[in-house]
Amino acid sequence: MAEGDRRRWDERYTARGAPPVSAVDPPDLLARHAKEFPAAGRALDLACGQGAGAVWLARRGLDVRGFDVSAVAIDQAREVARLAGVAERCHFEVYDLDDGLPPGPPVDVILCHKFRDRRLDGAIIDRLAPGGLLAIAALSEVGATPGPFRAAPGELPAAFAPLERIAGGEGDGHAWLLARRAR
Template identity: 65%
Template sequence: MSEQDRVRWDECYLNQAPPDVSAVRRPQVFAPFEAEFPAEGRALDIACGLGAASVWLARRGLDVWGVDISRKAIDHARELANRVGVGKRCRFVVVDLDDGLPVGPPVDVVLCNRFRDSRLYAPIIDRLAPGGLLAISVLSSVGVKPGRFQAAPGELTTAFAQLEVIAAGEGDGEAWLMARKPNHEL
């Protein structure tokens, strides 16, 4: 991201209070599939924002690495994790995803909610451990006027065709997918 984008996101989060403990939950689009999320292992939360979903994963029992471009969002995420009592299970780092995913071990869950960078699709698959779960939602051009940051129709199912789809949907400006990496080599 450009420095201008970083500043814009910091300003966005600057005037927001850290999330309340009641905000700790999985993204709403994945609510019907909550049981698919494991209760142990490692997770990577891409563009984690204020950390509500990261902290939810940590409460489930996962060790979570949340990354975001905004230093202010990361500060709020750390504060929330500590308030909820899962600070030791959460690691939050400022990362410019234009440089790619940060180097790290395979993970059991990759969560990416409302962030889209198609250059990261292959690295996301590579980062998943065999049997690992991908939960991704992005803005979509399906059902709304197309825009710069929106996925094209069928983009997620095409990009993640190597994975075993659990569920997927598109409409009203959102595309989402839950899928599992096969336990054998792709």
């Protein structure tokens, strides 16, 4: 990622400030489909931002590694996890996903919320353990103007076709998919 983009994200997170734990809500995708998520195992939160998704997964009992390009967001995520009492389950790192997925073992959950990089699709599928769950949400061209960071109509189900679809949808400028790797 260009240094200018990294600075822009740092500035955005600095302006927002770390959210209080009471205001950290999991992404809708998680809350609506909570029964599909395991209560133990390992998870990755890609482009984790301030850590709301990672904290939600850790509260369920998963050990979570969160990655974001913004050092400011990572510092805020660490503080939110500490205040939520799940710092021992959350490990956050500054990492540029333009370099691919960070190395590591297969995981039981991959969360990718409001981030889309088509170059990672194969690596995401490969990183899921048998029975592992993918929860991905991105900006979409459906109901919005096309753009370089927006998923085309039907893109998420097509990109992750090797996985078993649980739920998904697109509209109003958003696309999402919940899918599981076969056991």
